[in-house]
């Protein structure tokens with residue numbers, strides 16, 4: 523019997539209360555990991571995981587929460603920076619507030635999520651960092667210049683960390699989902715959804731579990747021990 527080697531590993535997932543983050547939490551729990559999920563609300567999350575209210579834009583509170591997780595679950599092995607928001611509009615209509623909000627959650631939020639756990643990972647000479655990027659960061663998307671900039675930015679973060687952290691046996695990678703059925707994409711008008719679906723060779727949006735499996739692979743010290751600085755695209759061949 524082989525396994526991904528995630529049993530009893532302490533893994534933190536941001537934005538884990540719903541959508542893709544929830545699917546990641548659910549799969550990691552099934553794989554035997556000790557999971558903590560952080561979100562603005564933790565009311566509907568997996569009750570086999572430790573849910574903590576946190577805002578990834580606030581580094582001080584993320585540092586306090588990192589201490590709490592270590593006390594309750596032990597030294598963290600894996601961190602999944604999944605929390606993200608959109609404030610879409612055409613470029614000429616995007617406001618400074620739209621830029622700030624998206625940069626604070628999707629870009630600085632990823633740094634605030636990774637940083638508090640990394641010294642302990644270095645000390646234990648093991649760790650895996652995963653950021654959720656997007657097809658928009660990979661190929662751009664009309665109406666999403668602010669979002670795409672942050673999602674391209676997290677690829678820069680993990681590629682830099684891959685080089686910086688290898689000496690400590692800590693890896694850093696990203697998953698770039700295509701269009702996935704969650705509350706984030708429920709706001710897409712039907713006409714636009716049909717147009718997008720027609721462009722996807724699989725002719726459908728993906729499911730949150732499709733992303734969770736890619737994340738589990740990148741967390742696994744067995745399956746991806748020599749994989750770092752990579753972007754795994756999960757998009758039904760929408761963009762290859």
Ligand SMILES: NC(=O)c1ccc[n+]([C@@H]2O[C@H](COP(=O)([O-])OP(=O)(O)OC[C@H]3O[C@@H](n4cnc5c(N)ncnc54)[C@H](O)[C@@H]3O)[C@@H](O)[C@H]2O)c1
Nearest residue numbers: 537541542561562577578604605606656699701702704706
């Ligand atoms: N759904 C898609 O099609 C899609 C495609 C590509 C990338 N993504 C990315 O996947 C990730 C998850 O998206 P989703 O579709 O599940 O979205 P979602 O809106 O369903 O869930 C996002 C979660 O993040 C939480 N969150 C938002 N701001 C936060 C903050 N400041 N601190 C802590 N938690 C916060 C929300 O409360 C929510 O639970 C995001 O980074 C998103 O950009 C989604």
